[in-house]
Amino acid sequence: MEKIANRVSTIKGSAIREIFKVLANGNIISFAGGAPDPALFPADLMSDLAAGILKNEGALALSYGITEGYNPLKEEIIKRLKRQNIISENDNFIITTGGQQVIDLAAKSLVNEFDKVVVEDPSFIGGLNSFRSYNAILIPAPVLDDGLDLDYLEEKILKKEKIKLLYTIPTFQNPSGITMSLEKRKNLLDLAEKYDFLILEDNPYGELRFMGEDIPTIKSLDKLGRVIYAGSLSKVLSPGLRIGFCAADKNILEKMIVCKQVSDVHTPVLNQMLAHRVLCSMDFDKHIQKAQKLYGEKCAHMLACMDKYFPQGVKYTRPEGGIFIWVDLKKDIDTKELLKVAVERGVAFVPGATCMVDIEKPSNKLRLNYSLSTFEQIEKGIKILAEIL
Amino acid sequence: MEKIANRVSTIKGSAIREIFKVLANGNIISFAGGAPDPALFPADLMSDLAAGILKNEGALALSYGITEGYNPLKEEIIKRLKRQNIISENDNFIITTGGQQVIDLAAKSLVNEFDKVVVEDPSFIGGLNSFRSYNAILIPAPVLDDGLDLDYLEEKILKKEKIKLLYTIPTFQNPSGITMSLEKRKNLLDLAEKYDFLILEDNPYGELRFMGEDIPTIKSLDKLGRVIYAGSLSKVLSPGLRIGFCAADKNILEKMIVCKQVSDVHTPVLNQMLAHRVLCSMDFDKHIQKAQKLYGEKCAHMLACMDKYFPQGVKYTRPEGGIFIWVDLKKDIDTKELLKVAVERGVAFVPGATCMVDIEKPSNKLRLNYSLSTFEQIEKGIKILAEIL
Numbered sequence: 001m002e003k004i005a006n007r008v009s010t011i012k013g014s015a016i017r018e019i020f021k022v023l024a025n026g027n028i029i030s031f032a033g034g035a036p037d038p039a040l041f042p043a044d045l046m047s048d049l050a051a052g053i054l055k056n057e058g059a060l061a062l063s064y065g066i067t068e069g070y071n072p073l074k075e076e077i078i079k080r081l082k083r084q085n086i087i088s089e090n091d092n093f094i095i096t097t098g099g100q101q102v103i104d105l106a107a108k109s110l111v112n113e114f115d116k117v118v119v120e121d122p123s124f125i126g127g128l129n130s131f132r133s134y135n136a137i138l139i140p141a142p143v144l145d146d147g148l149d150l151d152y153l154e155e156k157i158l159k160k161e162k163i164k165l166l167y168t169i170p171t172f173q174n175p176s177g178i179t180m181s182l183e184k185r186k187n188l189l190d191l192a193e194k195y196d197f198l199i200l201e202d203n204p205y206g207e208l209r210f211m212g213e214d215i216p217t218i219k220s221l222d223k224l225g226r227v228i229y230a231g232s233l234s235k236v237l238s239p240g241l242r243i244g245f246c247a248a249d250k251n252i253l254e255k256m257i258v259c260k261q262v263s264d265v266h267t268p269v270l271n272q273m274l275a276h277r278v279l280c281s282m283d284f285d286k287h288i289q290k291a292q293k294l295y296g297e298k299c300a301h302m303l304a305c306m307d308k309y310f311p312q313g314v315k316y317t318r319p320e321g322g323i324f325i326w327v328d329l330k331k332d333i334d335t336k337e338l339l340k341v342a343v344e345r346g347v348a349f350v351p352g353a354t355c356m357v358d359i360e361k362p363s364n365k366l367r368l369n370y371s372l373s374t375f376e377q378i379e380k381g382i383k384i385l386a387e388i389l
Numbered sequence: 390m391e392k393i394a395n396r397v398s399t400i401k402g403s404a405i406r407e408i409f410k411v412l413a414n415g416n417i418i419s420f421a422g423g424a425p426d427p428a429l430f431p432a433d434l435m436s437d438l439a440a441g442i443l444k445n446e447g448a449l450a451l452s453y454g455i456t457e458g459y460n461p462l463k464e465e466i467i468k469r470l471k472r473q474n475i476i477s478e479n480d481n482f483i484i485t486t487g488g489q490q491v492i493d494l495a496a497k498s499l500v501n502e503f504d505k506v507v508v509e510d511p512s513f514i515g516g517l518n519s520f521r522s523y524n525a526i527l528i529p530a531p532v533l534d535d536g537l538d539l540d541y542l543e544e545k546i547l548k549k550e551k552i553k554l555l556y557t558i559p560t561f562q563n564p565s566g567i568t569m570s571l572e573k574r575k576n577l578l579d580l581a582e583k584y585d586f587l588i589l590e591d592n593p594y595g596e597l598r599f600m601g602e603d604i605p606t607i608k609s610l611d612k613l614g615r616v617i618y619a620g621s622l623s624k625v626l627s628p629g630l631r632i633g634f635c636a637a638d639k640n641i642l643e644k645m646i647v648c649k650q651v652s653d654v655h656t657p658v659l660n661q662m663l664a665h666r667v668l669c670s671m672d673f674d675k676h677i678q679k680a681q682k683l684y685g686e687k688c689a690h691m692l693a694c695m696d697k698y699f700p701q702g703v704k705y706t707r708p709e710g711g712i713f714i715w716v717d718l719k720k721d722i723d724t725k726e727l728l729k730v731a732v733e734r735g736v737a738f739v740p741g742a743t744c745m746v747d748i749e750k751p752s753n754k755l756r757l758n759y760s761l762s763t764f765e766q767i768e769k770g771i772k773i774l775a776e777i778l
Contacts, residue, residue: 043447051440058432
């Protein structure tokens, strides 16, 4: 008997995370990850807070918690989301073990084997792999400068086949850095209603806008409970804590809770208490403004270096927020092969193919992250990449 | 279109965790949970350790980690498991977000929809629900005084149908408290080889023996890579931290790692570092001996109270370790109905039906936990239960 279940028999680990493992012990300049700058972590404050929690409320922090999440943290995050008009009174809400778990729970709760799920192409590999791991059929839809190509979506997909769910990162998309326009967000909701599908809105970077005007989340425009909203503290506080959250229709969330119960019972209580105390103890809006400023400067610096050093003809996005730039070499170069050369020269990036629905097809695109590296590393790394190109 | 995926359309949340939610704000004596006594948590030590980690290694603790787990913790746990002859050189090993995640990852990686999985009947509801949530077909096998009924297993199940996996808690089983004999463990492995199935050995309570002789784990007897071993720090250190682990054959573990990557990326780094520092900073064997002694005394106390107060004819197990006693009322009483009366009187337990494959069938059995309550609560609670009976 074949030991491995067919839902995961062909799926491979994230190439990005494999690179990450190699990088852990090297001196490589990594534009490959998607991590915030540790310089922004309020580690000293968190040290004091963690000590206090364990000393004064150790029994609570170390015991089992409830699956839906630690109530004070839930309330604190709900307060923030309501202030930003992201969720409404009707939304139910849970804490998850990182934003990735929202995708996983939504995929498991909603998508039958061989159900069709539309995804942006390119998209976040962790999202794509989560759907793949439940034997969903991924249908790629292109991303234009103002987000998902809705004409393509309706004409080439929705008019031809029944889809169950659409997965989108509308704001500072991973990997493209592109943001979907307000008009498109409204039209997408109309399409969801017309063709009866659900939308999973993944928004880990939404608060990291360093330029331009905020655009309402799709969730905030949704009056019919069609949007499952995934948020996270990973990019604005700490990824290692693994605190994400989900706002969704009651009936959907109920099943996601059951799935969470059998997945990890609950998100670690200490981490939830710590996140709660951080949100309450510091001016968190100011903390985010600091991150916006830093990433805005790093992004501008990387773009300036690319403008200066990259050969003519190479195209790239100019994001208004988030942590990624998407590069199109416009030449017949397989960036998977290019990566090997780059790593030898001491620079890493994410080859485009790993972000596509068809991961086997060679891609001349690549993803660059600017949040983690120092300004010096950015200049040095971009110079090296330019030389290779 | 039906919104909810069929794999979870009928599954319900754990009744135990629903009770748990009610209990969170009540004065009820709870024999319903499965939690360790918070008096055993080394909270002061952990307070100091967490403060030190965040102050001195904050960037590491708060950044993304690798999916397989924080290496120093892995090595420390592997060292313990090898000393106890639980794992061998050939086993691969990962850290998980609690022991529950091992079950979930194994179910997802190995079990196709409608594959047959043999489970002990009664068994751990979190395990049963995890298999249910992947549309596995559960086949119940009775548990005798010396563990799983192997004659029944071979004659009534294995000779008739192809099974993929057998899920067992051989040591101080949840909910029965029963331990599988060494001979049966060996014979079960032979059956796995003869009928070609895998064994998921769930062993969260194994170190909590307060009476009798240790029996080798099934994993330690397995020379053919048929056993996936699930362990946890939840019962011996802290459940709220959510640190579990899995030792298994390389090919199986590889797929479980991919599933973990799309589930929660990695177990929170701070928690892993904290667990590592605890294991290194204190005499952990002595800590476990303290737990063994306390739970041995609590178990003896609960049994003495039951012997004294319970009506004649009621039967119950006398475990040599772990945290549960399984009670057979031997009368035509539905313990789900009994629970309502008991909760009104201020005592909670787990009704037997929730631990069975057929959760709808009324059961005259119930599960009692003795690890969490105080000695006074145990006496008071058992007296109340006796009165109701």
